Amino acid sequence: MSASTKITMATAWLDGCSGCHMSFLDLDERLITLAEKVDIVYSPIVDTKELPEGVDVGILEGAVSNEEDLEKAKLFRSRCKYLISLGDCAVTGNVPTMRNTFDLDEVYDRAFVENVQCQPQRPTEEVPPLLETVRPIHHVVPVDLVVQGCPPSADTIWYVLTELMAGRTPCPTEVTRFGA
Amino acid sequence: MPRYPAPPNAPAKVRVVTLRIDGQDIGAREDESVLDVAAEHDIRIPTLCYLDGLSTWGGCRMCMVEIAGSPKLLPACSTQVAEGMEITTNSDKLKNYRRMILELLFAERNHVCSVCVSNGHCDLQDLAVECGMDFVRVPYRNAPYEIDSSHDLFRVDHNRCVLCTRCVRVCDEIEGAHTWDIMGRGVECQVITDLNTPWGESDSCTGCGKCVQVCPTGALVKKGTAAGEMEKRDDFLPYLTQMRGNR
Numbered sequence: 001m002s003a004s005t006k007i008t009m010a011t012a013w014l015d016g017c018s019g020c021h022m023s024f025l026d027l028d029e030r031l032i033t034l035a036e037k038v039d040i041v042y043s044p045i046v047d048t049k050e051l052p053e054g055v056d057v058g059i060l061e062g063a064v065s066n067e068e069d070l071e072k073a074k075l076f077r078s079r080c081k082y083l084i085s086l087g088d089c090a091v092t093g094n095v096p097t098m099r100n101t102f103d104l105d106e107v108y109d110r111a112f113v114e115n116v117q118c119q120p121q122r123p124t125e126e127v128p129p130l131l132e133t134v135r136p137i138h139h140v141v142p143v144d145l146v147v148q149g150c151p152p153s154a155d156t157i158w159y160v161l162t163e164l165m166a167g168r169t170p171c172p173t174e175v176t177r178f179g180a
Numbered sequence: 181m182p183r184y185p186a187p188p189n190a191p192a193k194v195r196v197v198t199l200r201i202d203g204q205d206i207g208a209r210e211d212e213s214v215l216d217v218a219a220e221h222d223i224r225i226p227t228l229c230y231l232d233g234l235s236t237w238g239g240c241r242m243c244m245v246e247i248a249g250s251p252k253l254l255p256a257c258s259t260q261v262a263e264g265m266e267i268t269t270n271s272d273k274l275k276n277y278r279r280m281i282l283e284l285l286f287a288e289r290n291h292v293c294s295v296c297v298s299n300g301h302c303d304l305q306d307l308a309v310e311c312g313m314d315f316v317r318v319p320y321r322n323a324p325y326e327i328d329s330s331h332d333l334f335r336v337d338h339n340r341c342v343l344c345t346r347c348v349r350v351c352d353e354i355e356g357a358h359t360w361d362i363m364g365r366g367v368e369c370q371v372i373t374d375l376n377t378p379w380g381e382s383d384s385c386t387g388c389g390k391c392v393q394v395c396p397t398g399a400l401v402k403k404g405t406a407a408g409e410m411e412k413r414d415d416f417l418p419y420l421t422q423m424r425g426n427r
């Protein structure tokens with residue numbers, strides 16, 4: 001099969017622990033089968049620096065917590081034909097939302113002042129500013145499919161991808177749930 | 181008057197009524213609830229606040245059904261069957277409302293399933309799966325709720341509470357202590373021990389743990405449990421109720 005006929009796929013992690021990507025790598029030998037049909041054109045696990053236009057499937061892990069997450073979610077939505085929220089952080093906000101019950105100043109001070117011994121100070125550059133509220137991805141851009149789980153198992157991810165490759169709409173609730 | 185209405189005592193002679201549930205012809209005692217009759221015929225109606233062995237509360241609205249001729253949806257747990265009833269338990273309208281109820285429950289407080297001690301053993305989680313609630317469309321409230329760890333054995337985490345009042349009912353009706361009650365309105369509503377004193381300082385709590393066992397979520401839990409470790413047993417209830425002969 002030539003590269004041009006392959007399905008293109010892009011992945012990114014926003015505010016998450018990377019566990020969903022680890023679960024993706026847990027596909028193990030199935031990754032080889034996947035690579036025969038799918039080109040991963042952008043991802044933390046490949047070297048491309050820019051998300052190309054017109055990607056077939058975009059997969060986002062993690063919640064939307066800072067300005068960079070928000071931009072990336074919007075970019076994925078605009079450049080991916082089919083967008084998947086992968087894992088509880090992307091679908092519900094999950095653990096990152098636990099800071100939502102605190103004032104943003106308290107969160108910054110806790111991370112960059114209270115628990116720091118050397119030069120405690122808030123970042124003014126390089127680190128993207130936090131948003132007031134952590135939100136799931138579908139609360140900032142429309143999403144085509146949600147896949148729950150913390151993380152979704154490799155079998156769940158394989159089920160979703162193979163169903164999509166077969167031209168069917170997967171039903172993730174049959175194989176996973178919140179907190180799975 | 182009891183605080184929560186006790187199930188009506190069965191009269192000496194009970195008539196049998198005929199009705200239809202989801203197109204199935206059914207005969208039932210007239211003193212039974214729609215939920216009981218449906219269960220006897222293996223027709224599943226989702227429930228959350230209802231628990232066999234406790235009085236009926238009818239607060240969660242998960243068991244709402246359509247009854248022909250009634251403009252309102254009615255809770256199956258607290259609606260008695262009647263002659264000629266035509267009941268629908270699983271229409272698109274009902275599915276939509278059940279999903280919405282679950283979304284509102286998940287959005288109101290902070291149910292972070294992945295780190296909850298009841299992960300994998302939670303009625304709310306199971307209902308989300310059963311009713312196909314795969315994501316919450318409304319904004320999350322993100323309001324802080326307290327966690328009271330003052331009791332030697334147990335903990336109450338109001339972030340996970342769905343206000344089903346199972347703890348209130350089991351403590352009052354089965355244990356006879358009435359340590360638990362409800363305080364406040366709307367989003368301020370919460371379960372309290374005694375007159376809103378910390379659980380550990382409660383004079384009336386016997387430490388029996390029945391409230392923990394009947395709690396459907398990770399709101400009332402045993403201390404010392406990590407994520408996913410809190411498994412509950414509420415199967416003692418119908419047995420206790422039966423052995424006491426509904427006294």
